[in-house]
Amino acid sequence: MSDSDSVNDIAEARAKIDGINEQIIRLIAERQQWVAAVGKLKKDESAVHAPDRVEQEIRKVRQLAIDFGASPDVVEATFRAMIAAFTDFELDVHRNAASQSQQL
Numbered sequence: 001m002s003d004s005d006s007v008n009d010i011a012e013a014r015a016k017i018d019g020i021n022e023q024i025i026r027l028i029a030e031r032q033q034w035v036a037a038v039g040k041l042k043k044d045e046s047a048v049h050a051p052d053r054v055e056q057e058i059r060k061v062r063q064l065a066i067d068f069g070a071s072p073d074v075v076e077a078t079f080r081a082m083i084a085a086f087t088d089f090e091l092d093v094h095r096n097a098a099s100q101s102q103q104l
Contacts, residue, residue: 039091040093061079
């Protein structure tokens with residue numbers, strides 16, 4: 001029996017969800033730092049758009065979803081949205097790093 005099976009109060013359930021959201025955002029912030037580091041290292045914009053890498057990651061997260069008892073479809077949709085947003089972010093980082101190196 002999981003903790004969620006014993007919750008009878010919507011406020012308590014929402015408080016648990018809020019706590020999980022904080023953890024997720026903390027991890028997103030950490031992921032963003034690593035994405036920025038990678039964006040600075042890539043040689044060109046085509047390296048930022050890495051469709052083969054995206055599909056490799058989607059396969060991995062779908063399996064992790066199964067392993068953890070989450071919906072693989074929900075996890076895939078979430079990660080596709082996150083990857084798209086981070087790709088835009090990484091492009092900005094890459095362009096800024098390229099611009100700064102050209103000014104030197």
